[in-house]
Amino acid sequence: MRFQKRVKHIEKKHRPGKRIVKRVQRDGLVVEVAKTDTRGLIPYKTIAMMLLLFVGMKGLLFAQIGAEEYESRVSSLEQGQSVQVAAAFLLDADPATRMIGEFVGQFIR
Known part of the structure; x- marks a missing residue:
């Protein structure tokens, strides 16, 4: 159960159109956050x-x-x-x- 949940989370994080950003929390822990690529069509x-x-x-x-x-x-x-x-x-x-x-x-x- 926990393994399947972790696999789904990893697959969700690495979908096309997403990018990984590393954030440092207040306690110093580095966490990877998935962000959608929201570039517009007009530069x-x-x-x-x-x-x-x-x-x-x-x-x-x-x-x-x-x-x-x-x-x-x-x-x-x-x-x-x-x-x-x-x-x-x-x-x-x-x-x-x-x-x-x-x-x-x-x-x-």
Whole structure:
């Protein structure tokens, strides 16, 4: 009876989708606890990091070539085909891009 109970507990602990975490209790005893893997389908941190990097790159480009040249290049993209119009929409100088560009521009020039 006790053996079967222990076997069921071990099988339950090692099911797919579970991970084992070792915890130290107050009395110093190390206990293994099974946790379900609750990762979401959408990697929010990765998407946020990619957006921050994209805006940062736009700001660096804005600082490198200057506001007038940047705007002229984006406006020339708006005259192109649908992919170029979409790129112009993404590359348009938003307030965050301008702020990063002005800040970095102080150090570049």
